[in-house]
């Protein structure tokens with residue numbers, strides 16, 4: 856099984872739990888109160904739909920120019936002048952997601968953990984670059 860398949864199978868098992876994304880946000884918000892405050896006025900059911908879509912986009916960002924360009928908009932929204940998310944916050948975001956996977960996927964192991972991290976690496980690097988004051992104003996496909 857290749858990395859993408861390991862990720863996909865694990866993600867499908869996670870999606871069987873209707874609480875998966877709510878658990879993720881609970882875990883993420885426990886890492887720092889500033890995260891909870893950022894979402895204080897957010898419609899979470901809408902946010903979760905966007906997160907589901909953006910997870911697919913994160914995957915595709917490795918292979919498709921279109922999704923990379925769409926991702927540009929997501930990334931800009933998080934950067935300086937937008938939500939002003941710090942690059943390191945994405946590491947906490949990913950660790951929180953993997954903690955949620957560990958709790959939810961009955962087959963979770965190190966191999967599955969590595970597959971998720973591998974599949975998200977490119978998209979997360981793009982998000983971080985967009986949120987880094989030094990590189991923020993260059994189009995992501997040039998970074």
Ligand code: HEM
Nearest residue numbers: 893894896897905906909929932938940944945948979982
């Ligand atoms: C790769 C990681 C992430 C992805 C894919 C992602 C994706 C998204 C998307 C698609 C939206 C909706 C954009 C829109 O409505 O225009 C959004 C909104 C938001 N994101 Fe993220 N996000 C990520 C990481 C983070 C992190 C690390 C933080 C905070 C530290 C964060 C905070 C927010 C907030 C506060 C909103 C706005 C909610 C609102 O409209 O009230 N995101 N995110």
